[in-house]
Amino acid sequence: MLHIDLNGQPTDASPLLIVHGLFGSARNWGVISKRLSDERLVVAVDQRNHGASPRFPTQSYPDMAADLAEVLEPLVAEHGPCHVMGHSMGGKAVMVLALERPELIKSLVVADISPVTYSHDNTPLIEAMRRIDLSIVEKRSDADKQLARDVLDAGVRAFLLQSLVVKEKRWLLNLDVLEAEMPKITAFPEVSGQYHGPTFFLSGGESTYVERDHRARSKALFPEAKFASIPGTGHWLHAEKPREFEAAMRAWMHAVDAKA
Incomplete structure (x- = not known):
């Protein structure tokens, strides 16, 4: 459920x-x-x-x-x-x-x-999230600085980072499946x-x-x-x-x- x-x-x-x-x-x-x-x-x-x-x-x-x-x-x-x-x-x-x-x-x-x-897909956003080194993220702004290298729009970054659990250093997204299933999603x-x-x-x-x-x-x-x-x-x-x-x-x- x-x-x-x-x-x-x-x-x-x-x-x-x-x-x-x-x-x-x-x-x-x-x-x-x-x-x-x-x-x-x-x-x-x-x-x-x-x-x-x-x-x-x-x-x-x-x-x-x-x-x-x-x-x-x-x-x-x-x-x-x-x-x-x-x-x-x-x-x-x-x-x-x-x-x-x-x-x-x-x-x-x-x-x-x-x-x-x-025709578009959001695989680049998944790749951008993956490139964040969570081991050095202590607060959300740390992740935002890293994400800004690939995602210029501050609003999009803020939206994506709502799914980051900073204390646990993990995403509330199954990035592997979302990437593999992107053709079905689009x-x-x-x-x-x-x-x-x-x-x-x-x-x-x-x-x-x-x-x-x-x-x-x-x-x-x-x-x-x-x-x-x-x-x-x-x-x-x-x-x-x-x-x-x-x-x-x-x-x-x-x-x-x-x-x-």
Whole structure:
């Protein structure tokens, strides 16, 4: 079972499951989770090979979707279908989940990713993390100085270093498996069928991950899809504009709940 963080208490509103992206964790979503938990139970997970969740030899989307189904099944049994939001790699995982287990999901939110194969990969970031000499790291700034040799963006460095346990000198990431499985992570699996439930593709206005020519594929799999973007944001839209992201999530879930 995946490690989960719970925020809030069950209410009449449907629970929300939050699924992070590559190199992330439930903790990255702590602020958003706490804010949204004023109205509903919010469950955030550490995906396999990330954070405090178990290590596995694969990082395929069908496997990630099966992990998420295992988390959702008891929630749905008690509270009914849940809102599910996934960012980046997590967005692809929840899309596969929706296609395979639609009965678990009340609505789907896909944050800044499309159901397509991408040409870039994040192997250079794994190599950069590996090059840090953890034996001489006494505080996070020590690691940041080393990481800066390969990763110029301070925001990306700060994000990656959230997964470093300085005192224990170890990563909360299974770097070997993530590197080996990178072709699966950048791809999107061959799937059949459609998810006909409410679906919201929310992207960063300046992100390069979601393009208009992706919409046909998104609509083919998710016929009820709605699309919106948050201006002035890139791929990490929830970190760059947390209030706007929170507001978009609230408005979406309120609208879906009102129709139920």
